[in-house]
Amino acid sequence: MSHVPRIAVILFPGTNDHENSQLAAQAAGMRADIVRWNDARDLAAYDGFLLPGGWSYEDRIRAGVIAAKTEIMARIRAQGKAVLGVCNGAQILVESGMIPGLSGKVEMALAPNRNPRIGGYYCTWTHMLPVGTCAFATKGEAVIRIPVAHGEGRFVTREPGLIERLWRDNQVVFQYCTAAGEVVDAFPVNPNGSTQAIAGICNREGNVLAMMPHPERASWMRQVPEGVKSGDAGPGRTVFAHMKAFMERGARETRAEAAR
Amino acid sequence: MRTELFVRLLIPDATAITALRTLKAMPGFEGLGALSRYDYYALESGGDVFAQAAQCDILVNANKHKALRALPGDGAARAAHLLVRDLGDDDALMRRLAGLGLPVTHAQRGVLWTLVARSGDAQALARKAADELLHNQHYQEYELREARR
Numbered sequence A: 001m002s003h004v005p006r007i008a009v010i011l012f013p014g015t016n017d018h019e020n021s022q023l024a025a026q027a028a029g030m031r032a033d034i035v036r037w038n039d040a041r042d043l044a045a046y047d048g049f050l051l052p053g054g055w056s057y058e059d060r061i062r063a064g065v066i067a068a069k070t071e072i073m074a075r076i077r078a079q080g081k082a083v084l085g086v087c088n089g090a091q092i093l094v095e096s097g098m099i100p101g102l103s104g105k106v107e108m109a110l111a112p113n114r115n116p117r118i119g120g121y122y123c124t125w126t127h128m129l130p131v132g133t134c135a136f137a138t139k140g141e142a143v144i145r146i147p148v149a150h151g152e153g154r155f156v157t158r159e160p161g162l163i164e165r166l167w168r169d170n171q172v173v174f175q176y177c178t179a180a181g182e183v184v185d186a187f188p189v190n191p192n193g194s195t196q197a198i199a200g201i202c203n204r205e206g207n208v209l210a211m212m213p214h215p216e217r218a219s220w221m222r223q224v225p226e227g228v229k230s231g232d233a234g235p236g237r238t239v240f241a242h243m244k245a246f247m248e249r250g251a252r253e254t255r256a257e258a259a260r
Numbered sequence B: 001m002r003t004e005l006f007v008r009l010l011i012p013d014a015t016a017i018t019a020l021r022t023l024k025a026m027p028g029f030e031g032l033g034a035l036s037r038y039d040y041y042a043l044e045s046g047g048d049v050f051a052q053a054a055q056c057d058i059l060v061n062a063n064k065h066k067a068l069r070a071l072p073g074d075g076a077a078r079a080a081h082l083l084v085r086d087l088g089d090d091d092a093l094m095r096r097l098a099g100l101g102l103p104v105t106h107a108q109r110g111v112l113w114t115l116v117a118r119s120g121d122a123q124a125l126a127r128k129a130a131d132e133l134l135h136n137q138h139y140q141e142y143e144l145r146e147a148r149r
Helices: A018-027 A071-079 A088-095 A162-168 A237-259 B014-024 B050-054 B090-099 B122-134
Strands: A006-011 A031-036 A048-051 A082-086 A109-111 A122-130 A144-150 A154-156 A172-177 A198-202 A208-211 B002-009 B032-045 B065-068 B079-086 B104-117 B140-145
Touching (some): A006 A018, A048 A088, A082 A088, A082 A237, A122 A198, A172 A208, B014 B032, B079 B122
Parallel strands (some): A006 A031, A006 A048, A048 A082
Antiparallel strands (some): A109 A154, A122 A144, A122 A172, B079 B104
16 A cells, blocks of 8 residues: 655744645645644654744744744654755744754854845745755756745855855755746845845755745646646645655655565 | 934833743753843934934834833843844845934944843853844844943
8 A cells, every 4th residue: 555645734823824835735645734833742653844934933033943942843853854844934944953954053044135126025926946956856857936925035154165065965956047947146036135046955865945935835827827727736836746755765665674 | 423222112022022931941041030122223323313213113113112222221230231133234224214314324223132140140141042042143143232330
């Protein structure tokens, strides 16, 4: 009997994208439960985790930092499974030190946007290019039409040489680009001033991804501005499809190991 | 001339309460007694612009804020004041204030946290809080400030 991957969509106080994310994961063929941050259930039953967008803890102090200190994040980290953080979920992963995850300390920030048009929160449709391979993407695949909606989405670091190291170790997964796939490190293609137009970064092992654009809001063609108004899979679905395939491979390998 | 504004909420400060609860749940903050927060502004201009700035509602909403000229001493010998600022965040504020008719040539903003220690060294506690929760060194900086005596 085939194993249907099961993920927990983590709901913190202030999260608002949990239901979108659950639906997108289900549409990609996963089982998805919404799990509250203070739920003591055993997380071992899950093959992966999704930290959705929103304003966890009202962005008090800094976006994502309070959620990053919660006990459930320590439990998720200990599982060592697939973790997708989108928008506020990405901010949580960066503030927890899971992304880029080289030293266990906070090595980056998702700083306030630098946008010549508007200060603070900014939402628009963008394109992103898969430039790295991990559990959620494959380098060289098609440009993904996808929306962003955030006030703090600018990947920055003061660690000398860190960005170069991320490139060398295949940890830069997505960059903002034009519709034709040309990466342009300037507004409006880069909507927030992120270093080198980076939109998503994974950990060294490739099982944890922090991305600012919202794949769950581009999971059906009817969500995409230029798309036909249909229920066909949208461009963001690919992120969830990759996650599902990664977890299926993990389950197969686990079963094969157990059989040996 | 440099004018400083310390702006505090007149209503309960949910951010400060959350920060205090979070710190107290972290190892090494057992000696932390209280935490409060001010929005901080430093304005450079040809004269004292405190009165004008205190009526500028993008800085001070009279319905819920009170502006102070200086940090209160608080009478707490064990208090430390930690100013956290975003790097390179000043130009936009200056433009907005100038657009409202406030004659400033330079503007800085930040968040000033006041930590009161029940025991131990308040300054050391404030540095630890900055490093572990209250600031992200990749886009922010912090300094410890003296209170008015």
